[in-house]
Amino acid sequence: MVLIAHISDFHIGSISFQEELLLQSIDTINDIAPDVTIITGDLTENGYYMEMEKAAGYIENIKSPLMIVPGNHDARHVGDQCFRELIRDRYGTLQILNGLENGLKIMGLDSSEPDLNYGKVGRAQQAWMEEQLDDATKNGMYKIIALHHHIIPVPRTGRERNVLSDAGDILYSIISKNADLVLSGHKHVPHVWMVQNTAFATAGTVSSLKLRGKDPASFNTVNIDDDYIEILLNSADGKTNCLAKYENRCR
Numbered sequence: 001m002v003l004i005a006h007i008s009d010f011h012i013g014s015i016s017f018q019e020e021l022l023l024q025s026i027d028t029i030n031d032i033a034p035d036v037t038i039i040t041g042d043l044t045e046n047g048y049y050m051e052m053e054k055a056a057g058y059i060e061n062i063k064s065p066l067m068i069v070p071g072n073h074d075a076r077h078v079g080d081q082c083f084r085e086l087i088r089d090r091y092g093t094l095q096i097l098n099g100l101e102n103g104l105k106i107m108g109l110d111s112s113e114p115d116l117n118y119g120k121v122g123r124a125q126q127a128w129m130e131e132q133l134d135d136a137t138k139n140g141m142y143k144i145i146a147l148h149h150h151i152i153p154v155p156r157t158g159r160e161r162n163v164l165s166d167a168g169d170i171l172y173s174i175i176s177k178n179a180d181l182v183l184s185g186h187k188h189v190p191h192v193w194m195v196q197n198t199a200f201a202t203a204g205t206v207s208s209l210k211l212r213g214k215d216p217a218s219f220n221t222v223n224i225d226d227d228y229i230e231i232l233l234n235s236a237d238g239k240t241n242c243l244a245k246y247e248n249r250c251r
């Protein structure tokens with residue numbers, strides 16, 4: 001079995017950032033000891049160097065291996081350069097070899113564009129992702145894509161504006177190359193779509209009050225068992241709800 005923590009949208013530097021929510025979530029994540037924690041962007045509100053330094057300080061306390069990609073807010077004010085200096089490369093892969101027969105491979109994509117809100121993966125990264133997916137398939141690995149922007153519109157988010165501008169092309173690559181799971185953030189609305197054999201899970205905001213209605217801050221966890229996969233919503237009020245449970249067809 002593999003356990004994944006998926007957290008997103010810290011928004012450090014925003015007046016709606018709540019430090020206690022982030023610290024509480026990091027404590028919970030360290031307690032459940034996931035095999036990997038995936039952070040899908042918007043660590044900061046403005047991409048400022050000092051905000052990115054603070055983000056790096058919080059992230060340092062997460063004990064599991066990490067995959068981190070930037071969001072649109074992190075790419076403001078040359079934040080994309082600060083991200084690279086203080087956090088890590090904006091895209092790349094991480095392999096987790098324990099817990100599943102052939103392990104899992106996480107491919108992190110940078111969907112941000114400097115000073116813009118909209119998202120794009122682009123042809124070069126798309127080709128790179130396809131190569132990585134082929135390689136993972138060859139090795140029988142479970143395949144996860146992590147990126148900030150959603151590829152499929154999310155319910156309860158009003159008029160669609162920020163789905164990837166190359167969503168059709170990226171969706172085609174993901175489905176035709178049989179990625180198992182796609183994780184994103186951005187809209188602060190937790191949701192799961194299933195498209196053929198691929199699950200698309202968006203996480204809420206873990207530590208800001210940029211929320212809809214009475215939604216609490218939250219993060220997702222993913223349990224990958226031999227027989228089934230379960231995606232859970234972990235709310236800041238301590239409640240846990242199942243977002244999706246489906247058969248593991250990757251075996």
Ligand SMILES: [Fe+2]
Pocket residue numbers: 009011042071073186187188
């Ligand atoms: Fe956000």
Ligand SMILES: [Fe+2]
Pocket residue numbers: 042071072073148185186187
């Ligand atoms: Fe965002």
